[in-house]
Amino acid sequence: MKKKLLILLILFTVFTGKALEKKHFALFSDRDTYASGETLFLKVVAPSDEPSGVVKVDLINSAGKIVVEISKKLTNQQADGFIYLPDSLSSGFYLLGTTTKISSELTFKEIYVSNRFTGIPETGLALGPKITNQIVEKEVPEMQIQGLVQGYKARDLARVTLRLPDSFISQISGNLLLSVSQTTPGYNPATFSANLQPLKDTVIEKDGVIVEGIVKDLKTGEPFKNGLIFMSIPDSLPRFDFFLTDTDGRFNFNLDNYYGNIPVVVQGFDKNEKRVIKIAVKHPEVMTSGLPDFESRTVTPELRKIAEKNNDAITFSKIFNQKEISIQPVQMPKKESYPFYGLAKSVVYPNLFIDLPDFTEISRELLTGVKFRAYNRIPTLQIFNSSQHTYFNDSPLLLLDGIPVRDLSVIKNLGSKEIKRVEIIQSERHYGNLTFPGVLAIYSAKADYLRPVESDELVRLNVEGIQPEASLNTVLDQKESIPDLRRVLLWEPSIKPEQSINLDFKVSDIQGSYKLLIRGTTRDGSVFYKEQSFEVN
Amino acid sequence: MANRIIYIIMLLGLLTATSSMAQDQESGNWDTEKIKGTRHFPYPSYSGNPYLTDKFISGEIDFADGEKIEKLFLRYSTYRDEVIYFNRGISAQIVIDKLSISGFTLFGDDGTKRVFRQQYFNGFNSGNRFFEVLSDREITLLAYRSVVLQYCPVYNNEIGIVKNMEYVPSFNYYLYTNKDGYIPIKIGKNPFLSKFTKPNQKLVRKLLRQNKITIKDEPGMVKALELVEANRIAINF
Numbered sequence: 001m002k003k004k005l006l007i008l009l010i011l012f013t014v015f016t017g018k019a020l021e022k023k024h025f026a027l028f029s030d031r032d033t034y035a036s037g038e039t040l041f042l043k044v045v046a047p048s049d050e051p052s053g054v055v056k057v058d059l060i061n062s063a064g065k066i067v068v069e070i071s072k073k074l075t076n077q078q079a080d081g082f083i084y085l086p087d088s089l090s091s092g093f094y095l096l097g098t099t100t101k102i103s104s105e106l107t108f109k110e111i112y113v114s115n116r117f118t119g120i121p122e123t124g125l126a127l128g129p130k131i132t133n134q135i136v137e138k139e140v141p142e143m144q145i146q147g148l149v150q151g152y153k154a155r156d157l158a159r160v161t162l163r164l165p166d167s168f169i170s171q172i173s174g175n176l177l178l179s180v181s182q183t184t185p186g187y188n189p190a191t192f193s194a195n196l197q198p199l200k201d202t203v204i205e206k207d208g209v210i211v212e213g214i215v216k217d218l219k220t221g222e223p224f225k226n227g228l229i230f231m232s233i234p235d236s237l238p239r240f241d242f243f244l245t246d247t248d249g250r251f252n253f254n255l256d257n258y259y260g261n262i263p264v265v266v267q268g269f270d271k272n273e274k275r276v277i278k279i280a281v282k283h284p285e286v287m288t289s290g291l292p293d294f295e296s297r298t299v300t301p302e303l304r305k306i307a308e309k310n311n312d313a314i315t316f317s318k319i320f321n322q323k324e325i326s327i328q329p330v331q332m333p334k335k336e337s338y339p340f341y342g343l344a345k346s347v348v349y350p351n352l353f354i355d356l357p358d359f360t361e362i363s364r365e366l367l368t369g370v371k372f373r374a375y376n377r378i379p380t381l382q383i384f385n386s387s388q389h390t391y392f393n394d395s396p397l398l399l400l401d402g403i404p405v406r407d408l409s410v411i412k413n414l415g416s417k418e419i420k421r422v423e424i425i426q427s428e429r430h431y432g433n434l435t436f437p438g439v440l441a442i443y444s445a446k447a448d449y450l451r452p453v454e455s456d457e458l459v460r461l462n463v464e465g466i467q468p469e470a471s472l473n474t475v476l477d478q479k480e481s482i483p484d485l486r487r488v489l490l491w492e493p494s495i496k497p498e499q500s501i502n503l504d505f506k507v508s509d510i511q512g513s514y515k516l517l518i519r520g521t522t523r524d525g526s527v528f529y530k531e532q533s534f535e536v537n
Numbered sequence: 538m539a540n541r542i543i544y545i546i547m548l549l550g551l552l553t554a555t556s557s558m559a560q561d562q563e564s565g566n567w568d569t570e571k572i573k574g575t576r577h578f579p580y581p582s583y584s585g586n587p588y589l590t591d592k593f594i595s596g597e598i599d600f601a602d603g604e605k606i607e608k609l610f611l612r613y614s615t616y617r618d619e620v621i622y623f624n625r626g627i628s629a630q631i632v633i634d635k636l637s638i639s640g641f642t643l644f645g646d647d648g649t650k651r652v653f654r655q656q657y658f659n660g661f662n663s664g665n666r667f668f669e670v671l672s673d674r675e676i677t678l679l680a681y682r683s684v685v686l687q688y689c690p691v692y693n694n695e696i697g698i699v700k701n702m703e704y705v706p707s708f709n710y711y712l713y714t715n716k717d718g719y720i721p722i723k724i725g726k727n728p729f730l731s732k733f734t735k736p737n738q739k740l741v742r743k744l745l746r747q748n749k750i751t752i753k754d755e756p757g758m759v760k761a762l763e764l765v766e767a768n769r770i771a772i773n774f
Contacts, residue, residue, distance in 0.1 A: 241571070242571075336602070336637075337636055338634070338636050340573060342573065342575065342634060343636070387576075387578050388578075427576065428575060428576035429573075429575055429576075430572070430574050430575065430576065430624065430627075430629065430631045431571060431573050432572060432626075433624065433626040433627050435576075435629070
């Protein structure tokens with residue numbers, strides 16, 4: 001019996017070993033030290049079993065505060081991006097952290113940022129993270145770097161060939177990261193993993209950032225069922241979506257394929273118009289639960305020297321307006337060709353007519369089939385139903401710059417000067433299970449989406465969508481009279497592993513130690529590298 | 538010892554289950570049927586049928602953005618060239634925005650499948666139309682199922698009201714290629730043969746006879762077209 005159970009235990013361990021194998025995110029940056037105002041390049045490799053399609057990368061200061069947060073779409077479990085290091089950053093150690101919204105794994109990489117205006121404090125002390133669970137990277141001796149010499153002069157052209165044996169290529173997962181950048185001798189910051197408390201009641205981000213939250217009954221504070229939540233993104237073709245909450249009061253909207261900063265308005269109300277509700281949009285700081293402790297550390301003289309040199313270089317590059325990166329235009333998937341409320345047959349441009357002081361006058365004089373009245377100071381709005389030849393009893397869907405507006409007083413004082421155009425739909429429109437008795441869409445002259453007032457039922461957000469792709473600017477024909485102040489000479493985050501890879505890069509005017517570094521992950525999730533240093537004199 | 542091993546196995550099992558469950562969360566309701574359209578009001582009642590089918594039948598919609606929604610109750614209005622779906626949630630007949638869809642498929646009770654595709658028609662009365670795809674090969678045979686409302690001799694409808702209009706089917710058939718566009722064609726042997734050069738007409742006539750194909754209806758036309766394509770006989774566009 002004991003023997004059988006022992007065999008069973010061994011078998012179980014063998015079969016489940018793969019599932020229980022600890023997998024972590026690999027996180028690489030172009031350098032270890034930065035000056036404020038610079039751009040940091042990064043690459044993330046997610047574990048092979050990570051189901052999310054979007055990875056988060058945060059820059060966290062020694063107080064545990066998230067300074068910058070970006071989201072990147074994973075392609076073949078890999079993503080690369082960049083972070084602008086704001087000039088407001090104070091000098092000190094920072095953490096780059098990466099995970100997904102649902103992962104319980106978190107990977108940090110330590111970097112040092114010096115503020116280019118204040119420099120490194122005289123005390124030479126800074127709070128640095130306590131390193132536990134360091135991720136050990138294995139050097140691959142069989143990978144060869146050919147053609148890289150020990151010393152280069154400024155603006156030399158380097159031609160390098162990488163040789164990868166076939167036996168090793170078959171072990172590589174995904175693409176390789178190749179970088180050539182300045183190093184800081186004596187400073188070797190660690191990359192380490194940590195465990196997170198996975199967020200409860202959240203959803204997987206597959207192809208975009210998710211806006212989620214909860215609605216509660218304002219009186220009882222309980223999660224609210226049947227809360228009708230509208231999400232709108234003001235745009236030339238406004239985006240609109242809705243969600244009907246269940247007993248848990250939770251809602252979520254997928255901002256699929258939205259890039260950059262997105263102004264979002266979330267509003268909600270009781271579908272049955274009986275209760276007043278309160279919306280709370282969640283912005284979970286996923287990484288804060290896994291943050292390490294910080295301890296006092298001394299900034300080495302080498303680090304100080306390099307940082308000071310960098311500060312001057314970055315200031316000069318700003319003077320010469322040298323752009324470190326080129327952001328690639330986003331290939332947007334085919335979007336709607338018309339607004340969600342339909343193509344309006346009637347479009348009125350009030351500024352083409354005599355100047356009218358308010359919307360009552362505009363509706364009276366210019367808008368056929370629109371009845372906007374303010375009897376006893378309570379505004380009402382009705383639209384003519386062209387197919388039934390009568391006015392709809394209920395208020396139509398009123399949109400101001402694409403945002404649904406329920407409070408008619410918001411448009412009451414809009415005159416001809418404030419309105420660019422008005423679109424009128426005189427039929428019953430349907431969007432899923434929603435019914436709109438006509439639509440009145442007003443587009444203001446200033447396209448000011450701040451007009452609807454924030455309240456318990458309306459929240460305005462600036463959501464950071466997926467970061468667009470960017471590449472390092474490698475100027476090969478820089479004029480002699482203009483200094484070349486690049487510290488990153490090459491950043492190729494997605495190179496297909498092949499037997500022979502040729503690289504050309506031009507050395508900049510910044511002298512010092514540089515390193516050619518090849519990094520990647522193997523199929524078992526471990527990180528490997530091959531590096532070779534050289535000097536620029 | 539045995540008990541200890543059992544406990545360990547149970548513990549490991551529990552761990553494996555929880556770690557896999559953590560990944561099993563799925564996203565919310567943005568994928569629900571958010572079809573855009575306007576309320577459909579019944580057409581004036583005359584003899585004839587302004588719809589392709591007598592009732593709503595099962596179907597699916599292909600949207601312009603690549604999405605597909607299945608298991609809808611659909612009806613194609615041959616009178617207005619529009620697709621109507623029945624929204625069970627709000628018990629309403631809704632005309633789906635033509636701009637939002639690229640095509641639709643209807644499934645008959647007998648399992649037949651009818652595919653409709655929205656294409657731009659550049660002939661008389663140009664614009665986007667729904668064509669039924671009868672044969673989808675190198676040369677596509679399309680049917681434009683149109684119904685027109687026209688005057689007719691006075692008649693009494695089923696409740697005795699005098700009427701003088703009726704819905705009359707007016708189906709048009711086209712041969713279509715991306716390169717050459719549309720050529721109208723009528724069902725019948727002679728109209729079909731007229732699309733070939735004189736020498737080829739003989740060949741086609743012979744092939745039709747050998748394969749016992751008569752072009753008296755749509756299936757016959759489809760068979761004839763397939764036969765001609767299989768034998769690589771060029772059609773004059």
